Amino acid sequence: MSRISQDTINKIFDAIRIEEVIGEFVQLKKSGSSMKGLSPFTTEKTPSFIVSPAKQIFKDFSSGKGGTAVTFLMEHEHFTYPEALRWLARKYNVEIEEDEVTDEQREAASERESLYVVSEYAQKYFEDRLWNSEEGKNIGLSYFKERGFTEETIKNFHLGYSPDGRGIFSDEAISKGYAEEFLVKSGLSIKRDSGELLDRFWGRVIFPIHSLSGRTLGFGARTLRNDKKTAKYLNSPESEIYHKSKILYGLYQSKGEIVKKDKCLLVEGYTDVISLTQAGIKNVVASSGTALTVEQIRLIRRLTNNVTILYDGDAAGIKASFRGIDLILEEGLNVRVLLFPDGEDPDSFARKHPQHELEDYLKEEETDFISFKAKMLMADSKNDPIAKANVIRDIVESIALIPDEISRDIYLRTCAQIMEMEEKVLYAELAQLRKKHLDDKAKRSRTEQRRMEVVRPEVAPPESLTATEEAFLSDAQDSLHYKQEEAIIWILLNHAEDIIRYDEDPEDPKNKEKIEEPAGIFILEELMDDGFTFENAIFQTVYDQVLEAYKNEDPIPTGKDFARSEDQRISSMSTDLMTERYALSDWRRKEVFITDRSVHLSKFTIEAVLRFKACKVEKLIADVKDQLKEHTLEDSRDALDRIQKYTKMRNKINLQLNRVI
Structure with a gap:
């Protein structure tokens, strides 16, 4: 087996x-x-998601990820480290060179990755059958071309085609080595039950459904038969990688x-998206016939705050979609609607017009x-005062959802004018509905919180924890140790090569x-000679790698190097610390007015080392005292000597701290 060479990895990072x-x-x-x-x-x-082009890092302050x-592709698209590198290599046209690795370095593919692999194979298979088989060309390709x-x-x-045979695809996949389990x-x-393996989509044209990054998640398939007993469309069932409520068809092509355009057009079906895109209107996605969900809305909101929903003129369908639009309003997006002429839908209209x-x-x-909802519902209420009152309440309920x-x-x-109502009446109704909406939302939040507390399992922290999260969860960690250790690592990541100046003999004030x-x-x-270790395991790992490079006379790795680490915990920690969290200008607040940045860094570095040592010595003293209290030491005299020794060390460090200029 092979893996991507380090030289290629460096080229990819340089190109990104x-x-x-x-x-x-x-x-x-x-x-x-x-x-x-x-x-x-x-x-x-x-917005609290920050991207730094200069440092080539991101930091999400709402989730802590960075x-x-x-790292972003691994977190967002659930790529493995090699998959993320290969995706970026394709994007930036970097040729991949691979090194051979041992069997011990090979990791078994997860179920999720196996599902991605088999889905990618299926997409390529269906495409190949469409273009390179007589059946596919005569039936599938002809159908697509008839659609324009x-x-x-x-x-x-x-787009693709699945052969008209109950097990043709499955047999082919098995023969290629794809596991029945993942098919x-x-x-x-x-x-x-008999053990026979059948194709789900046999004899249908295929519409692959992609993630935001282009990975194949599932499929939609349309039958070309006129058999009324046969479902016109079939979709992939829910799986580890395919969740219909969290996907928008065409988002990969339109993002x-x-x-x-800073706008998303929302339609219903696959062909609506395809026809509009072909006509030059490319900022379009489809909910694929499902009721609009919060997850789908949030997908859109990542790209734009503006949504226009395209309707085909079916009044019943429009009213049925109002609940979904209320969800869009509640998420803070700006919603507009458009109605096509009677008998037209986005697909047909796009094919008829340039x-x-x-x-x-x-x-x-x-x-x-x-305004659209108000005019539409008011037209239905006519002169019925009760119906009109219900319509007004319905519309104000939608307005109450807007943050x-x-x-x-x-x-x-605007609605007061359309409904010919006094504004103050509507404001009173809005205030009541707004309060009810906020109360209900808070109640749902509390209920969900209680539910999570009940069902939350007692498990070990996941490996993907950030360094900061790990610090708070670690039994061995306290805030003082973490702060001092973090300061040391921050300097090593950000300023290891910067020159500092300090006294040759700090104990002799006359020596200048x-x-x-x-x-x-x-x-x-x-x-390195004191034998002190870091309580935080991630900090210790970074320190050990820096120290090893120094001892071997190799270039000392920097924050940029650690941010590229395959270990997401190290990468995330490095990104966190590649910010000016220890702003050297903070000395102004302390009334130390020095303009030379190197002087600031010198003072900060010396203080960081001394405080780190002081912290470790305090812990040594505390440990010996605890042992004395618990009577676990045979030689209490030795313990007292050690306490005296450590106390002298502490006093010396504190004296040096007071002398730092």
């Missing part, structure tokens, strides 16, 4: 532009020298255009959702001679 990579998943906006967006890991509504572009899809469009959406778990195959006419129609006919106070106010004034050397060398020389 983190703002480009993350920009495919999150809408980023310039914020000083960095870029900012909404967290893709939480449901925040105020790292490089590789060009070859470029068919290939862009990776069944992915939903591609169905196993009968760039959504960010560019791009400029389609763009004009979309621009001119869309309207804000609240932004200014938007609520504008919508309420100064020594100049890199901060990293100073720390290593001061600590």
Whole structure:
């Protein structure tokens, strides 16, 4: 077996532009020298997700996650480290060189990865059958072309065809070495009680469903038969990688255009997305016939705050979708709607009109959702006062869901005009509904919290914990130790090569001679003979690697090197510390007005080493005292001598701390 060579890994990291990579998943906006967006890991509504192009790292302050572009793909797309590297290599056209590794280095593929592998194989198989088999060309390809899809469009959406035979695909997959277990778990195959393996999608045209990064998650399949007993569409069942409620069809193809246009068009079906995209309207996705979910809305919100829903004119269908639109409003997005002429849907309308006419129609006919809903429901109520009262309450309920106070106010004034109502009456109703909505939301939150407390298992912390999380969970960790250890590692990651100046003989005030050397060398020389260790395991690992490089006379690894680590805990910790959390300008607050940055760093480094030592000595003293209290020492005289020795060390360190200038 082989693995990606270190030289290739370095080339990939050198080629990466983190703002480009993350920009495919999150809408980023310039914020000083960095870029900012909404967290893709939480449901925040105020951006706290920061990307630093200069340092090539990201930090998500709402979830605590951070790292490089590789780390992001591992967290967001659940890639393994090699998969993230291969994805980036393809994006940046880096040729991959591989080294042979031993069997011991081979890791068994997880169930999730096995499902991805079999799904990728199925997509390629269905595409191949569409283009390279007589049956596929005569039936599947002909159907797509009759729908008006060009070859470029068919290939862009990776459309395919599953042969008209109950087990043809399954037999082929088994013969290629794909495990029956994962064919069944992915939903591609169905196993009968007799043990026979059948194809789920046989005799159908195939619509692959992709993740935001382009991984194949599942499939939609349409029958071309006229048999009324046969379901027109079939979808992959839920699996470890495919969750219909968390996916939007076409998002992989449209994400760039959504960010560019700062708007997402939402339709219902696969062909609506494909036809609009082919017509030049590329910022479009589909809910694939399912009721809109919060997870789908949040996918959109990562890329834009503006959504336009395209309707085909079916009044019953429009009213049924109002609940989904309320969810969009509640998530803080701006919602507009557009109604196509009677008898038309996005698919048919797009095929009949050139791009400029389609763009004009979309621009001119869309309207804000609240006004649209008010006019539509008021038309139905006619002169029935009870029906009209219910309509008013329904519309105000939608307005009450909007988080932004200014938007609520504008919508309420507009609706008052449409309904011919006094604004103060609607404001009173809005206040009551808004309070009820907030109370219900708080109640649901408390219920969920109690449920989580009841069902939360007592398990060991997962390996993906950040260094900060690990610090708080570790029994051996206390805040004082963590703070002092963190300061040392921060210097090693960020300023190891920066020159500091310190007294040649700190115990002799008359000796004015100064020594100049890199901060990293100073720390290593001061600590390596004392035998002190770090309580935090991640810090100890980093320190050991830095010390080993120094002893071997190799280049000392920096924060950038550790951020590239395959170990996500080290990568995350390094990213956390590659920020100016120990701002040297803080000395101004302490009324130490020094302009030379090197002087600030010198003082900080010397103090960090001394405080680290002081902290460790205090622990040694405390440990011996505890042993004396518990009478676990045979020689109490020796213990007292050790306490005296450590106390002298502590006093000496404290004296040196007072002399640091």
